[in-house]
Amino acid sequence: MVIERPTTDDVDALVDLWLTLATEQQGHGSHILAEDNKKSVREQLARNVVTGRAIVARENSEIIGFVTYQLETGTYDQTVTRGVISNLFVRPSARNGGIGTALLEAAERGLEDAGADVVALEALDDNDAGRRFYRRHGYDTHRVELEKPLSTENDNHSKEDG
Template sequence: MEIRVPDTSSVDDIVDMWIGLADGQRDHGSHLKAEANREQIRESILRHVVGDSVLVADTGRIVGFVMFTTESAQYVQDRSRGVIENLYVRPGRRGQGIGSALLGTAEGRLRDAGVDVIALEVMAPNDDARRFYRRHGYEPHRIEMEKPIADDMDS
């Protein structure tokens, strides 16, 4: 397996995997509509490919990807942050170290870019993803909370 920067010919394959990621997140409460965002995510992935901020795991076929960036905060902070935006491994290839290899390589790129900390988001009910990231040293830092308004109209 090779972790590499993809070229623009890989964009559609990465988009298809992102659609799979977004579909899977809906099982954990995500409101993101996967297919409805195909064009927007294609543009985003293309920008990441051109900017060398996406990596793929290639075994003769792309089996996973990670997108990452350095955060450009509008406020002065005491730490510079890198962000893992998306990490996905095709379901049939999970548990083989591919996600760990993608994450580790992205972390190395962010470290080389000078970040002090790396942040990511995970759906709260996604126990497998939370365990994966904890095994790699990630701890909760900020918790986002949500309340459906329709259920609270009588209070």
């Protein structure tokens, strides 16, 4: 296995892996539509490749996993500089062999080199294996996002009532 930066020739393979990731995450409650976001994901992944914010794992020249990351930017001044891992994915057939760990550690080094003090990432609540993986690597809950479906079927007030 080789951990390295991808080239623009790898963007199509990264998009295919992202589509697999997005489809898999739907099984854990994600609302992201894989195919419907293919064009914007291609643009985003291409930017990540060009700006050096992507790392891939290759085996026999085939990409079997990837990670994307960046420094957090926003409108609020903070007490720390946060790095954010946006995507981390390893093909299911290649899991449990240290590839995810190697990708995570490479992204953490890249973020540290860029000036990050802490690293943040998200895992879906229903993705027990993903959350266990991140806990094993020192990640702990920082913020909890809550979600509630809104249904008009059980509402006492319709939207017409105002």
